[in-house]
Amino acid sequence: MNRRSFFSQALGALCLAERGAAKPVASERRLTKIGLQLYTVRRELATDFEGTLAQVAALGFRAVEFAGHHGRAPGQVKAALARHRLAAPSAHVTTAALRGQLRETVEAAKTVGHEYLVCGYVPAEERRSLDDYERLADLLNRSGEQMKKSGIQFCYHNHDFEFERVGGEIPYDLLLARTDARLVKMELDLYWITKAGHDPLGYFSKHEGRFPLVHVKDMDGTPRRFFTEAGRGVIDFKRIFAAAGAGVRHYFVEQDETPSSPFESIRVIVDYLKRLRF
Numbered sequence: 001m002n003r004r005s006f007f008s009q010a011l012g013a014l015c016l017a018e019r020g021a022a023k024p025v026a027s028e029r030r031l032t033k034i035g036l037q038l039y040t041v042r043r044e045l046a047t048d049f050e051g052t053l054a055q056v057a058a059l060g061f062r063a064v065e066f067a068g069h070h071g072r073a074p075g076q077v078k079a080a081l082a083r084h085r086l087a088a089p090s091a092h093v094t095t096a097a098l099r100g101q102l103r104e105t106v107e108a109a110k111t112v113g114h115e116y117l118v119c120g121y122v123p124a125e126e127r128r129s130l131d132d133y134e135r136l137a138d139l140l141n142r143s144g145e146q147m148k149k150s151g152i153q154f155c156y157h158n159h160d161f162e163f164e165r166v167g168g169e170i171p172y173d174l175l176l177a178r179t180d181a182r183l184v185k186m187e188l189d190l191y192w193i194t195k196a197g198h199d200p201l202g203y204f205s206k207h208e209g210r211f212p213l214v215h216v217k218d219m220d221g222t223p224r225r226f227f228t229e230a231g232r233g234v235i236d237f238k239r240i241f242a243a244a245g246a247g248v249r250h251y252f253v254e255q256d257e258t259p260s261s262p263f264e265s266i267r268v269i270v271d272y273l274k275r276l277r278f
Contacts, residue, residue, distance in 0.1 A: 029241075029277065030274070035064055035090075036266065037215060037254035038066050038067055039092075039256065040255050041262050041263070041266075050084075053080055056086070056266075057084040059263070059267065059270060060270060061270075062087060063086065065090040065092070065250075066112075067091070067092045067120060069108075074109075078112050081113070088114055090116040090117070091116075091118070092117075092118050092119075092121075093105055093119060094121070095119060095126060095136075095139065098119065102143060106150050114152065115153060116153050116187075116212070117155070121157070121159065122136060129166065130167045130171070130174065133166065141179055141183055144180065144182075144183030145183050148183055153185055154185070155184070156185075157187040157213075158186070158193060162196075163193065181210055185210055186207070186210050187211070188200060188203065188213070189215040195219055200240055200243075200244075201240065209247045211244070212248060213248070213249065213252065214244065214250070215252055216230050216237065216252065216254065216269070217230065217255060218230040219235055227255050227256050228255075229272070230253065231268070231272030231273075253270070
């Protein structure tokens with residue numbers, strides 16, 4: 001082998017090595033912590049609280065989000081969760097509770113073990129104008145400040161009405177702008193924001209770190225655009241989860257209405273999410 005042949009082969013080997021190094025194997029991610037928003041089984045909880053939690057745990061859930069404690073005292077809720085090896089990092093609260101029962105609500109949350117409290121819904125009479133939304137933002141800031149003192153993070157959960165323009169503005173954008181990002185985080189409901197015609201990825205990108213909680217809920221392809229099991233609808237969860245980033249701490253499955261038993265729908269959703277790679 002002459003000098004020219006030697007250097008030609010060596011250079012070729014180096015180029016091949018560099019091309020190989022430029023193509024790292026893509027690592028696939030998956031959801032490792034999937035929780036359930038208990039609104040999905042609200043009717044079952046109302047008639048059989050313990051039995052419903054047992055069924056939820058049997059499906060493989062280890063985390064739940066409450067939408068009311070169904071008449072149970074905080075200590076009773078905590079004990080029931082322990083019996084079924086469930087954690088409840090989050091719970092929804094009403095605007096009425098924020099205005100009139102904030103201290104009691106926070107104390108109950110601490111007893112149960114909630115790390116997040118979420119304003120889950122705003123009644124129609126409280127959101128007719130931009131002034132109403134500005135007053136809501138002030139309420140959220142005050143509530144978040146008080147919760148922060150007790151070690152609880154406050155959040156706001158959206159529906160589709162926050163994306164309907166009022167006075168030329170999008171109320172959801174107003175709430176994001178007028179609330180303190182340290183005091184008021186967001187729980188993004190993927191169904192409602194999609195139904196309203198907005199892309200979650202734009203909000204994840206523009207407000208990085210603002211969304212520690214997400215509701216995993218799909219939308220069917222009919223003109224009604226109704227609820228359906230995740231994986232059976234039109235929402236591209238793979239794309240959304242890939243872009244959500246490390247800022248999302250909890251993904252809660254929710255289906256407001258189901259065609260038959262909610263447990264059948266939950267099984268379908270869990271199976272889909274466990275298989276999903278992104």
